[in-house]
Amino acid sequence: xxxxxxxxxxxxxxxxxxxxxxxxxxxxxxxxxxxxxxxxxxxxxxxxxxxxxxxxxxxxxxxxxxxxxxxxx
Numbered sequence: 001x002x003x004x005x006x007x008x009x010x011x012x013x014x015x016x017x018x019x020x021x022x023x024x025x026x027x028x029x030x031x032x033x034x035x036x037x038x039x040x041x042x043x044x045x046x047x048x049x050x051x052x053x054x055x056x057x058x059x060x061x062x063x064x065x066x067x068x069x070x071x072x073x
Contacts, residue, residue, distance in 0.1 A: 002026060007051045008035055009062050011070070019055040032072050044072040 006025035030052040031063045032044045046069055048062050 004052055006035065008045065008054050009049045017061055018026060019051065020056040025050050025052070030072070045070070
């Protein structure tokens with residue numbers, strides 16, 4: 001996968017989470033998706049946190065797996 005426009009889900013504490021736009025995402029051989037944006041540290045996250053289609057309601061979460069990983073180390 002080449003770099004594609006993406007929205008990334010961030011958890012948000014008491015107010016809940018939201019989808020954040022403006023990322024470029026690409027697949028990774030180790031699994032997950034590498035996300036990049038000029039004001040964020042480039043990192044690898046699970047696929048469930050990334051959407052390649054515009055999110056209409058940015059407060060509706062993705063299907064979050066039980067005991068999920070939020071970021072790969």
